[in-house]
Amino acid sequence: MIMNSKLKVGVIGLGAWGCNVARCLYENPDCDLVACSDVSESRRALAERNWNTQTAVSLDEMLANFPEIRAIVISTPAVTHFSLAKQALLAGKDVFVEKPFTLKVSHAEELLALAESLGRILMVGHLLEYHPAVNRIREIVQSGELGETYYIYTQRVNLGRIRGDENALWSFAPHDISQILYILGEEPIDVSARGQSFIQNGIEDVVFLSLFFQNRRMAHIHISWLDPHKMRSTTVVGSRKMLVFDDAATTEKLRIYDSGAQTPATCSYGEAIQVRFGDIQIPHLASTEPLKLEFQHFIDCVNHRTTPRSDARDGLRVVRILEAAQKSLEHDGVPISLEHGTVRTAPSKTAVLNRQWTPQLPVFPVAATAVAQA
Incomplete structure (x- = not known):
């Protein structure tokens, strides 16, 4: 089914990021921003003034007063994502949920099952999957241009944006x-x-996160809101x-660096590893705002009833x-x-290289798949 009219959308949450969300939807020619909701009267007034939209205090009020809305976009604090997304799905709406999808694996599983049982589109706001640079990186990696991928590391640090309802992770x-x-x-x-x-007891300000993949691939993530630098690098x-x-x-x-290190095919004792420093390539990238690309994808998926790139399964993987x-x-x-869902025993170096060590008995069982109740 392809809808020819503009998609009628409602936005829940008008914080700093929620205002970016509302702006992008308002500027999209395929979208009609019908209403915005926030508990703050001043934020509702800002929405009415900036985007010529109607407002509501809550999702309940929005659903009652604007039945023509077909899709709900949720940009509220993470602790509310599960309940609001579930309510919107049960009301028969397609739903976009900002990251993190939920704060529990069981909640992510329940929303996935519910959306599938109701035939609704459920998309998660994994913005970087729509960034032109990240899509180019994916193409380069998947094509084998870099050779075998050894490791990835990212830094997402800043001074500020300190949260009280969730940690930096x-x-x-x-x-x-x-x-x-x-x-x-x-x-x-x-x-x-x-x-x-360091700042709030029990809420981590800085986290170093490591992921280990098959074939010895590794990824390391440094995240902090207590850092002198503003860095968003991969x-x-x-x-x-x-x-x-x-x-x-x-x-x-x-930037792509034609550089690397290589062991010679026949290497005698003391022979140096070959290190190569080549040219630097700077690919041309589209300048379109990633958030606009993300919402165009959501609108297209709703209109054409196709599965989003960052669907509920993608959200579940990240929450897990x-x-x-x-x-x-x-x-x-x-x-x-x-x-x-187990704790690993301390492996030997050989076991690490071959991925052959045996884990201990489970101490953190993986959450069972939830059955959604409509």
Whole structure:
């Protein structure tokens, strides 16, 4: 089914990011921003003034007063995502939920099952999957241009945007986890994380998160809202080439380095590893705002009834990693297996290289699949 009229949308949540969301939807020619909701009277007034839209205090009021709305976009605090998304789905609406999808694996599973049973579109706001640079990186990695992918590391740090309802892991890491899974096209087999709460007791300000994949691939994520730098960077190291994506740069966001290190085919004792420093390539990238690309994709999926790139299954994958990372944080960085929900025993170096060690008995069972009740 293809709808010819503009998609009528309602936005829930008008915080700093919610205002960006509403603006992008208002500016989209395929969308009719019917109403916005927020508990703040001043934010509702801003929406009425800036985007010529009607407003509501709650999702209940929006659903009651604007039945013509076909899709609900949720950009509220993460703790409310599950209940609001469930309510909107049960009301027969297609739903977009900002990251993190939910704060529990069981909640993500329930929303996935509910959306599938009702035939509704459910999309998660994994913004970097729509970034022109990230899509170019995915193409480069998947084509084999870098050779074998060795490891990826990202930095998402800043001074500010300090949250009180979620730690830096849940606030920032969904961006980088979803990006890494999208680029590699695979999921990790274990995860470990260590962090510290310096400003608010029990809410980590800085986290170092490590993902381990098959074939010895690794990813490392550094996230913090207590850092002197503002950095949004991704580095991918391959056997033939390397690349760096600097999203904070105003120009030349992506650079490909024709550089690497290689052991000679026949290497005698003391012979040096061959290190190559080649040219730097700066690919041309589209300048379209990623958030606009993301919402155009959502609108197209709703109109054509197609599965979003960052669908509920993608959201569930990320939440499963976040939940395992949180368990690791709470147990001083112990690795958590995503295959069995277990703690790994300390392996030997040979076992690490061959991925052959045996995990301990389960201590963190993986959540059972929830059955959605309509």
